[in-house]
Amino acid sequence: MAVFENLFYTDYEPKLQNRFVLDIDGIPSYIVRTAQRPNLTSTRKEIDYVNTKRYVAGKYTWETIDVTFNDPIVPSGAQKVLEWFRQHYEFASGVAGFATNYKKDVTLNLLGPDGTKVEEWKLKGTFIQSTNFGDLDYASDDLVNITATLSYDYAILNF
Numbered sequence: 001m002a003v004f005e006n007l008f009y010t011d012y013e014p015k016l017q018n019r020f021v022l023d024i025d026g027i028p029s030y031i032v033r034t035a036q037r038p039n040l041t042s043t044r045k046e047i048d049y050v051n052t053k054r055y056v057a058g059k060y061t062w063e064t065i066d067v068t069f070n071d072p073i074v075p076s077g078a079q080k081v082l083e084w085f086r087q088h089y090e091f092a093s094g095v096a097g098f099a100t101n102y103k104k105d106v107t108l109n110l111l112g113p114d115g116t117k118v119e120e121w122k123l124k125g126t127f128i129q130s131t132n133f134g135d136l137d138y139a140s141d142d143l144v145n146i147t148a149t150l151s152y153d154y155a156i157l158n159f
């Protein structure tokens with residue numbers, strides 16, 4: 001019985017999906033509806049050796065993340081997202097922006113039950129890769145949402 005006592009009666013507090021804050025400069029964090037945590041993949045390099053093959057890790061890639069924003073009337077979520085996107089490329093004039101202006105450091109904090117930070121990700125050099133300003137439907141009473149795919153150079157898990 002001692003094994004089961006240790007298994008069931010240990011301190012355990014899970015991280016919950018609804019306890020997070022995504023901080024993007026210029027976009028209010030309270031309009032963020034969903035977000036993803038960073039994902040990392042590596043390529044596989046093949047090494048031929050006599051009559052067999054061996055493999056080693058190749059280059060690593062930080063995968064894009066998808067973020068969904070609510071689109072309130074004030075402040076307009078569409079306006080905030082479009083302001084950031086226009087730093088990448090001003091479609092009215094055709095002028096492309098400098099990376100130092102449109103790349104931002106984004107912070108993703110997971111929270112404990114009392115609101116303290118229990119996990120912190122820093123996404124360095126983040127920019128909008130694509131955005132979708134959502135669907136409209138006369139038969140629906142759902143909230144209008146904006147989705148954005150964010151690309152970043154790398155991520156740091158601080159704790």
